[in-house]
Each structure stands twice: as structure tokens, then as C-alpha cells.
Amino acid sequence: MTLITETRHAIDPATAKTLDTTALRDHFHVGGLFAPGEIRLTYSHYDRLIVGSAAPSGAPLVLDHVAETGTASVLDRREMGILNIGAPGSVTVAGETHTLDKGDVLYVGRGAGALEFGGEGLFYILSAPAHATHPTRLIRPADARRVELGSAETSNERVIIQVLHPEVCDTCQLVMGYTQLATGSVWNTMPAHTHDRRMEAYLYFDMEADARVFHLMGEPSETRHLVMANREVVISPPWSIHAGAGTGAYTFCWAMAGDNVDFTDMDMIAMEDLK
Structure with missing residues (x-):
């Protein structure tokens, strides 16, 4: 097997x-993920x-020793x-094998080894430092917390699947889930926000090969954008907005x-303050 790692400084x-x-x-774009037969990791200095x-x-x-940690x-x-x-x-942890279908999330606690x-899965990996040990747990979409937001009129009709969330699964600091946009909707997280107390990462997926998402980042008064293809990640600093619009649903x-781990800990940005 091949393990490829890189480091991104803040x-x-x-x-x-x-x-x-x-x-x-x-600095902020991570591509080349999900290469067959490989584990690829990017170690970010934003909250490690x-x-x-x-x-x-x-x-x-097998994922075990990672020098950066x-x-x-x-x-x-x-x-x-x-x-x-x-x-x-499948993912085997401490001798127990968990079968994951598409959309399933496995939480693995500190010290699990x-x-x-295995299998044909494409596994997206997220890891953060932990101060305590919580039980390993498989969470399927039916177990998650669902929040429906937006509308077709504003091109942002979507459902938020909250998985690693205090009402679903105990964690130390990881908060995680995924958002599915309805057909015909393209905007995510607008009006925009920041959260100075936490960083964030976005993986865009379920996109056609020629589709793109224009991911907005930067300070509210000094915005920039990254053009994102399928299965690419943005590392979003605490000082940056994180929003975007695609050429189709994603x-x-x-x-x-x-x-x-308070999902609602956000500093909202008024539309008239974006530049």
C-alpha cells in the first residue's frame, strides 16, 4: 500500500x-484524493x-503510523x-469490522489503534486531537439529525445531515456532516458566516466530471474564490467565510x-458587508 502525506501551514x-x-x-485547496490503492492525508496547522x-x-x-502526529x-x-x-x-477497528454503505459515517475514538x-469504498478521513475517549460508532443517515433549509426560489433548497453532532454522537471536538442540494439549487451557506473559534473543511462530491463549484473564501471585506471539481477539499481558516455556488446540484x-462543538456558533455576515 501507499501512504502519502503533506503538511499545510496556517x-x-x-x-x-x-x-x-x-x-x-x-494553501487551501486539496486535490488528488481517492487514488486507488492509496491513503492520502493532509495535515493542517489550522486546529491540527x-x-x-x-x-x-x-x-x-492499513492506516497506523503517521509521522506528522x-x-x-x-x-x-x-x-x-x-x-x-x-x-x-469496510473499516476494521480493534478487531471489529464495520460495513459502510454510501453516506454512512464511522466515528473512531481516541486510542483505537x-x-x-477494505472493499470498494471511497473513504473520506477527518481527524482532530482528542482529550478523551468516546466509543467507536457507526452512524447511518437514518440515525443522523436532518435539517431542511432554503427554497427553490433562492436556489438553495437543501438538507443538512448532521452526523458528528452533540445530539447524535459524542465527540471531543470533531463536528461533521454533509449537505445535499436539491436539483436546481446551487448555493450553499449564503448569507455567509465566519466562526473565529473553529476552522472548517469542505469536501465537494457527487458532481459530474465537468461540473464546478465556485467556493468563496477570505475576509468578508476581501473575498476570493477557488474553483472546485468533484472530490476536492477546501481548508477554511477561522477568519474566512465559506460559501459557494455550483454549475449544478452537488x-x-x-x-x-x-x-x-456548538454547530450554531457562527458570526453571521450581512449581504451588504460582503465585498
Whole structure:
């Protein structure tokens, strides 16, 4: 098997204002995920969140030692959320095998040891430092908290599937779920917001090969954008807005790490303040 890792350092908003498209993508865009037969991880210095993927393609992949964490095993001082966005697959943790269909999430608590990915699943991996141990748990869409928002008239009709959420599953700091836009809707998270106490990451998926999402980022008074293709990730700093519009409907997985697990901890930005 192949394990590929990289590190992304945090930068301040004043520096971000000076970056061109290539530099913005170098800092905040993560591509090349879900390569068959590989585990790919990006270690971010924003709240030490790890984003990555495992694509076993029928041959088992084992995730254990990751040098960037400074521990013998990646979960020695971390928790993890794993979302399957592909065909059925399995994740084995501490001798127990969990079968994940598309849309299922496996929460893995601190100290669980090595993980083995199997089957044909496409596993999106999120991991954050943990101060306590919570039980490993498989969460299916029927177990999640559903919030329906928006309307066809404003092109943002969507359902939010809240999975790693205080009303669904205990975690240390990971908050995670995914949002599905209805056919004909393209806007997400608008009006925009920031949350200075937490960073966030977005994985865009369930997109056609030629579809794109224009992801808005930056300070409210100094916005920028990244053009996102299917199965690509944006690392969103605490000082940045995170919103976007696509060329068609799509799904995105959102995940947060930081001071708290309050999903509603947001600083809303008025439309007239966006520039």
C-alpha cells in the first residue's frame, strides 16, 4: 500500500490578501484524493485537522503510523470521522469490522489503534486531537439529525445531515456532516458566516466530471474564490467565510475542529458587508 502525506501551514488574513490563484490553491485547496490503492492525508496547522482519503479498491489498506502526529499510531491522541462516498466497503477497528454503505459515517475514538480499510469504498478521513475517549460508532443517515433549509426560489433548497453532532454522537471536538442540494439549487451557506473559534473543511462530491463549484473564501471585506471539481477539499481558516455556488446540484461534507462543538456558533455576515 501507499501512504502519502503533506503538511499545510496556517497563514494570516493579511498574507492571504496578497496571494494569487496558484498560491491560494497551494494553501487551501486539496486535490488528488481517492487514488486507488492509496491513503492520502493532509495535515493542517489550522486546529491540527487532518483531511484525507483511503481507496482500497478491493485490497486492504492499513492506516497506523503517521509521522506528522508524533505518536506511534495516528489515533493515540486523536479521534476520527470516516465518511464513505463510494460503493460499499469496510473499516476494521480493534478487531471489529464495520460495513459502510454510501453516506454512512464511522466515528473512531481516541486510542483505537490501527485501522484497516477494505472493499470498494471511497473513504473520506477527518481527524482532530482528542482529550478523551468516546466509543467507536457507526452512524447511518437514518440515525443522523436532518435539517431542511432554503427554497427553490433562492436556489438553495437543501438538507443538512448532521452526523458528528452533540445530539447524535459524542465527540471531543470533531463536528461533521454533509449537505445535499436539491436539483436546481446551487448555493450553499449564503448569507455567509465566519466562526473565529473553529476552522472548517469542505469536501465537494457527487458532481459530474465537468461540473464546478465556485467556493468563496477570505475576509468578508476581501473575498476570493477557488474553483472546485468533484472530490476536492477546501481548508477554511477561522477568519474566512465559506460559501459557494455550483454549475449544478452537488453534495458537500463539512467538518469543524476547535474550541467547541456548538454547530450554531457562527458570526453571521450581512449581504451588504460582503465585498
